[in-house]
Amino acid sequence: MAAVMSGNCVVCESKLVGGHAGWHSVCTACSYEGAALEPCINASVEAKVDEDAREIGLRQIRMENFRDLLDHIDRLCTPSQRKLLDVGCAHGWFLETAQQRFDVLGIEPDEFVAGRTKSRGLPVRVGFFPSVLDDAEQFDVVVFNDVIEHIPDIRAAIAAVHRHLGAGGLLVLNLPNSRGFFYRTAKLLSRLGWTAPFERLWQKDLPSPHVHYFDRRNLARLVASHGFEQVLSIDLPSVRAQGLLERIRCAGTSSTAGVYVQYVAALVSLPLVRMFESDIVVSVFRKQ
Template sequence: MNCIVCAGSTHVGRQPWHRYCPSCRYESADLAPLINEAYAHSQVNESERETALKSVRTENFKIIVERLARIAPPTAKRLLDVGSAHGWFLDEAAKRFSVVGVEPDVVVAQGALARGLPVRVGYFPHVLEDGECFDVIVFNDVIEHIPDIHSALEACRAHLDADGLLVLNVPRSTGFFYRLSKLLARLKWRGPFDRMWQKGLPSPHVHYFNERNLDRLVARHGLRPVQAFHLRALSADGLLERIRFAGQLHPVALYAQYAFLLCALPLVRLLPSDIIVCIYSKNG
């Protein structure tokens, strides 16, 4: 199998379904998505997942919208949020832009629609009109789930205005927690590594990038990097729910992990971040 970034040969990695490119460091997983399948949803307590992620995501979304407000031309109005989920990014972005969300998970989309958010149920770009264009297209924790990423990026270029911006908020292969999970997998403790790839969840990760190979991939679609910045992957609020939500941990193990992470948080902030936001411009 060849690398989707540099076309070099890829090697088998830490699991039979994991591959990496020794040349550009791109990583991939052969894990199938199960969106809208009842089995995968039964593995996750949706309300706990919501509590677990809300506080750190909302903090991060505020930062992204503030950056966008500074970078985008004053005339920029229309913003598309691909994989808008519960609509938390739409809530923030609506303070500056005229927003539209796209969400394939019917149950999740209906929750956002019930809150009055402008969400189209289905997949990007099929739910868009031909020739429908946006000033900003945002993927928050979404593009790393899309197997045919080249088609998705080509659709971004087609649906961006002449000086439009593309925002990719993705997990980072050089982040501390991802590298720690790889080290643990080498020592035969594979749970954290599977968790980083979201194996067994409704929509697992299929790509892991760093800044360099992501820029290189996106450049193939005529979009040039404008700015990149890191975000925090953890905050104290919602931490307990986050450790609990996908696992069947014994209460002692659960609280031990919680206490450890809570004490380690100030240190974690000094380590390489696990989230990168890259902003690209069509106007190169």
């Protein structure tokens, strides 16, 4: 279900204006984009998500990206900074990789997905951040892998991270980039009347849709206003040929023909993608 977007920008407080759909709005001052899409985690609509296809489609690229990301995190941490929290840990792939270097804990609100992850022996608490944490719990690193853009009250989430981070702790945000090639292409196609790719990137009609889209500058501005200093900003590959079809198919929101049209379009564009900004940006911030 989608509502009409209204209100002020979460970054700069400017008035939001209408975007590419009734549920989509943009800030003309700082380029932030928002959506009035309603999350419904743990509701019956989750049957639309094929978790097996999702795992096939996402696992390889996520695992490769996570290894690169952990190298960067490790270099920014001191030897004593070993306690890591993975918010929205999903299938636990980042936890699996990170536990070789850190003392890890995951949080996952999706009861079905969390159950699958816990069954593999990974340390996961079922629920929402930060309510499943004790007030006094502290971490050295808090990571949001493709999660922060799903949280409606993002300011409260960042403030909670600040409270639960120790001195000099790191906030790691791995999220979509509004200046990325695929997102900019989807917006162009939406203007031309084909809305499916744009809705797919916002994960419209899925249990946990995107409600924010940032670029590097407006993201850094938002996080800095909560007592953080940016120490790293990098791109990660957003798509690889292997697993691409399953990744598109797992949403279950398009016809078979539509799935294959999106797949072929994405596949033939891969050489071109490397000439533009990636659709995935990682920004790391240190608590001040």
